[in-house]
Amino acid sequence: MHWWLAYIALGLFSGFFAGMLGIGGGLVMVPTLALMFAAQAAFPSTEVLHLALGTSMAAILFTSLASLREHHRHGAVLWQIVGQITPGILAGTLLGTLFAARVPARPLALFFTVFVCLVAVQMILNLKPKPSRELPGAVGVFAVGTGIGAISSLVAIGGGSLTVPFLTWCNVRVQHAIGTSAAVGFPLALGGSLGYIFNGWEHTGLPPGSLGYVYLPALLWLVPSSMLIAPFGARLAHRLPVATLKRLFAGVLILLAGKMLWSLFG
Structure with a gap:
């Protein structure tokens, strides 16, 4: 099978919905890549x-740059x-990747699936925190950042599903919360x-083309295809029934995570 075609298709799918729904592609990349890798x-x-x-996190590194630039152009990033x-x-990312590299695949998959299900429920019910407080001090912001970084690196997401609700809760306008979250994603x-590169660097038995836990042949096709399609998804967000598509996408996330669990435990 020509796996590069599958990587391009995944990049197009994840990039399209990331652009349309404003969510990171990692939630769909991780379970799909796990299934693809398991088949090889x-x-x-x-x-x-x-x-x-690791591969999903590396892909987000490139896509986050494009998102950051666009939000900065619109003045939506609170750089302070x-x-x-x-x-x-x-x-947090240091702690999260260090922990992930030492945890077996099965408990890591369980954690990922629980997180995906929580995000899916939030998308289906459109749950949003009510602005009810101000940003904490420097120590509080550092602690929140550590938690967001650790959890995000464990599930390979850009952190938007955690950063945006936190900033909204702290009375930051939604537009600024989204833009600032995009900047934090880099x-x-x-x-x-x-x-993930460091913790997998000396690990033996990884496939050729791996840079630590980043599989470069997949990354090579994921990045350009996802970055190419994301702007089209963003434009269609104003023409398509986004609320319905968000619920369908949430269902797809749950199915993919369940399939990944089955492949690891079955």
């Missing part, structure tokens, strides 16, 4: 999920908050990518 003989069964997480939360984000993806 060169991939050790114990490392398919770690490679899927970005500067305050980034040290915690980097510390250091998060950078720290996560470096963490």
